[in-house]
Amino acid sequence: MSEDAKDRIYATPRLDVAGFRFDNAVVDVFPDMIKRSVPGYETIIGMTGTLAEQYVQANSRCYDLGCSLGASTLAMRERIRQPGCEIIAIDNSQEMIQRCQDIVTATDSPTPVSLVCTGVQDISIERASMVVLNFTLQFIPLAERQALTRKIYDGLLPGGILVLSEKVRFDNLQHDKLMIDLHHHFKRAQGYSDLEISQKRSALENVLIPETLETHRQRISTAGFSSIDVWFQCFNFASLIAIKN
Ligand code: GEK
Numbered sequence: 001m002s003e004d005a006k007d008r009i010y011a012t013p014r015l016d017v018a019g020f021r022f023d024n025a026v027v028d029v030f031p032d033m034i035k036r037s038v039p040g041y042e043t044i045i046g047m048t049g050t051l052a053e054q055y056v057q058a059n060s061r062c063y064d065l066g067c068s069l070g071a072s073t074l075a076m077r078e079r080i081r082q083p084g085c086e087i088i089a090i091d092n093s094q095e096m097i098q099r100c101q102d103i104v105t106a107t108d109s110p111t112p113v114s115l116v117c118t119g120v121q122d123i124s125i126e127r128a129s130m131v132v133l134n135f136t137l138q139f140i141p142l143a144e145r146q147a148l149t150r151k152i153y154d155g156l157l158p159g160g161i162l163v164l165s166e167k168v169r170f171d172n173l174q175h176d177k178l179m180i181d182l183h184h185h186f187k188r189a190q191g192y193s194d195l196e197i198s199q200k201r202s203a204l205e206n207v208l209i210p211e212t213l214e215t216h217r218q219r220i221s222t223a224g225f226s227s228i229d230v231w232f233q234c235f236n237f238a239s240l241i242a243i244k245n
Helices: 024-037 041-055 071-079 094-105 142-155 173-189 194-204 213-223
Strands: 061-065 086-091 113-117 128-134 156-167 227-234 237-243
Touching: 024 041, 024 094, 041 071, 041 128, 041 156, 041 227, 041 237, 061 071, 071 086, 071 094, 071 128, 086 094, 094 113, 128 142, 142 156, 142 213, 156 213, 173 194, 213 227, 213 237
Parallel strands: 061 086, 061 128, 086 113, 128 156
Antiparallel strands: 156 237, 227 237
16 A cells, blocks of 8 residues: 555545544555644654754664654654664554554664554653654543653653654633634645544544643653753644653
8 A cells, every 4th residue: 555545534424433543444544644634743753853863862762652654763763873772663553563564674774673562551661862752642541641751751861852742722712612623724725525524523532632731741740851842833733842851
């Protein structure tokens, strides 16, 4: 299946829209789906490479948590300048990991990549200089998000960074509605129909749980990080960087 296969998963009416799953149908169209659904996705991936160049330390590990088809992994791998590094990419979708393995194997680099099919809650993080959670925390149960953030903090070396990208919500309901409307305008401009937008929204209900930027900042701060800021935002999509001192 080509990388550019078009996402038409929700193009025809469904009697019953089931909860969203990262299965083979999604894997087949994933690069197109995420680019046309997440404003700024390609900017965030590109900047992940820039951050890897600046922050990845020699003889350390980089983690891509919820790697899907490895976009963040490949961005880091391309720009790591230090010797002795390895990337550990994790996803709990077997279908994603299988396809990701094909993609990673097809590209050559001195930095090895290990792919692991498991929940990010179940791994240990050690000797990390960069941890990427690119639109993954939003799928983790709310009650497990603090422990995961703490585990990342504990596993980072001094000077290491967490890059957290998420769909967010806003406490001010008028502002929240405006941002959702602007996101839907973006999706329409990307060629999605109103039916596709509304059926996808139903599928993600109770599967993708967004939080406010303030909640993210507080959680990251509680985990121990002292330097935290938003470096990218477009409508209700944002990316934060936190540095371990
Ligand atoms: C990218 N980061 O292209 N453990 C491991 N993986 C999980 C879990 C979990 N508990 N829950 C969900 N996933 C990627 C994009 S997509 C974002 C990330 C999106 C995985 C899930 O299988 C999927 O592959 C990924 O997290 C989320 O930069 O589709 O909106």
